[in-house]
Amino acid sequence: KAKHSASLFSAGHLAAGTFPYFTDNGTPYARMDDSFQTRTNNQSAQGNVLGRYRLELDQSVFTLVNAFLGRTEGLPGHINNPSQVASLQTQRTLLGLQAKTLRGKHLLTTTSWWSHRDETYDDREDELGLGSQWQKQRSNNLGLRIYDQWFVSEPLSLGLGASGRTESGQSTDLLAQNMGSEQTRAVETTTLHARFDQERFGLESTLHGTFIQYPGTDTPSDRSIDPRLAMIWRWGDHSILRATAGHYLRPPDLDEIFGDRGSLLGNPNLKPEHGWQWDVGLRSRWHSWKH
Numbered sequence: 001k002a003k004h005s006a007s008l009f010s011a012g013h014l015a016a017g018t019f020p021y022f023t024d025n026g027t028p029y030a031r032m033d034d035s036f037q038t039r040t041n042n043q044s045a046q047g048n049v050l051g052r053y054r055l056e057l058d059q060s061v062f063t064l065v066n067a068f069l070g071r072t073e074g075l076p077g078h079i080n081n082p083s084q085v086a087s088l089q090t091q092r093t094l095l096g097l098q099a100k101t102l103r104g105k106h107l108l109t110t111t112s113w114w115s116h117r118d119e120t121y122d123d124r125e126d127e128l129g130l131g132s133q134w135q136k137q138r139s140n141n142l143g144l145r146i147y148d149q150w151f152v153s154e155p156l157s158l159g160l161g162a163s164g165r166t167e168s169g170q171s172t173d174l175l176a177q178n179m180g181s182e183q184t185r186a187v188e189t190t191t192l193h194a195r196f197d198q199e200r201f202g203l204e205s206t207l208h209g210t211f212i213q214y215p216g217t218d219t220p221s222d223r224s225i226d227p228r229l230a231m232i233w234r235w236g237d238h239s240i241l242r243a244t245a246g247h248y249l250r251p252p253d254l255d256e257i258f259g260d261r262g263s264l265l266g267n268p269n270l271k272p273e274h275g276w277q278w279d280v281g282l283r284s285r286w287h288s289w290k291h
Helices: 254-258
Strands: 003-015 019-023 035-039 044-056 060-074 087-103 106-123 133-151 156-173 183-197 201-213 222-235 239-250 273-284
Touching (some): 201 239
Antiparallel strands (some): 060 087, 106 133, 133 156, 201 222
């Protein structure tokens, strides 16, 4: 028998952003120019909505999530040179769908998502000192991930996953009515995973393969193989020892490659960051003495 559940959350705030403050005008030893002034253009308004629908069938569970956020805010600038009308407007939308299906010893999880962001930066009066600007930034992220977990035995499970996503960004100069070219990045990953967990000891290993390319540009593609290992040892009844080590990849975001509103100079030849990381931790919990 199918089971349904749905939920809806909403929240928001409204801040006037006008308040008095004291300023010495940058001359702490001269009291003649000290004064109380009013901070303006610091207002903000935000609203967000989150909806969730869940459907449970015999061996499958489907979950649909939709989230929206809208925000408008003033950009007050430096306290000694405040702005009056500079503003930033933001809209974000996230839509996700996940399906989990259990067949024998296999749990298949499929996740798809789409996210969209619009930001409009308005400083046509050049109040912030970065030049007269009125620009709109738009970005999209569309992806799919498939992961199959195989429960070989009670302590051992194996996993195989693959994912792909497309990221795009575009900037429009609303002052000059000039729409920039769309920048796109494609990321593909493959994951091998193994986990062994008994009462006292657990071991988990992961191997990630990542391939990144930038269609239609001269930015070079990149690939990486990232092994990772994690261990847990339950020492007695009160202590747990954990250790992890692995190789990680952080590709540059689109703003770092192609720039952002003239305030960030992009570098199309920027390489992803590679690095090794490890950590060891011990957690102990002792009951208090009782008399």
